Amino acid sequence: MDWMKDTAEQLKHGAFLMVKGNPMTIGWGQFGVLWGRPTFTVYVRRSRYTHELLEQTNSFTVSVPASDTMKKELSFCGTKSGRDLDKMDALQASLFPSRFNAEDGFDGCRYHIECRILFRAELPEHLLEDDTLLSRYYADGDPHTMMIGEILGVTEV
Numbered sequence: 001m002d003w004m005k006d007t008a009e010q011l012k013h014g015a016f017l018m019v020k021g022n023p024m025t026i027g028w029g030q031f032g033v034l035w036g037r038p039t040f041t042v043y044v045r046r047s048r049y050t051h052e053l054l055e056q057t058n059s060f061t062v063s064v065p066a067s068d069t070m071k072k073e074l075s076f077c078g079t080k081s082g083r084d085l086d087k088m089d090a091l092q093a094s095l096f097p098s099r100f101n102a103e104d105g106f107d108g109c110r111y112h113i114e115c116r117i118l119f120r121a122e123l124p125e126h127l128l129e130d131d132t133l134l135s136r137y138y139a140d141g142d143p144h145t146m147m148i149g150e151i152l153g154v155t156e157v
């Protein structure tokens, strides 16, 4: 399916993880089948405002830009925190209304992958069996929480 191939490719440059109207740029993401359901898993560090927002909801939406588009927005949403400002307002961007009862997406993206959270787990970094990665990614702590979402629906725009 094109949306899976395109999303896997675009994650190298970034996509938007949308929770309660706050966009956060993500580079990590995984498709799969778990418990017999189609899933998309995201990885969010404990320090992110998005992590706090995810504790207040049971859904998220991943909005995926077409290749070579929305670079300014991806950079902004990957360096600014929703704790300090309203990123959608600052970018004069609009929400793409949810169609499958998850979260509103980022208008202007090519795909909106709407998910309901099935499972959350913080990754214990001491279990990472590669010291180079351990020191590169977790020197200051701040572990990732894995959020496994059941894909409720994908909208292609």
Ligand SMILES: Cc1cc2nc3c(=O)[nH]c(=O)nc-3n(C[C@H](O)[C@H](O)[C@H](O)COP(=O)(O)O)c2cc1C
Binding pocket: 013, 014, 022, 023, 024, 025, 026, 027, 028, 029, 043, 044, 045, 047, 048, 049, 050, 051, 074, 075, 077, 078, 079, 080, 081, 082, 083
């Ligand atoms: C290309 C790119 C990919 C990123 N991927 C992730 C990711 O997968 N998980 C994560 O926790 N942070 C990731 N970040 C960092 C967050 O986007 C960044 O800390 C953001 O400001 C957090 O926003 P928030 O505080 O509003 O949640 C990435 C940043 C960039 C630029």
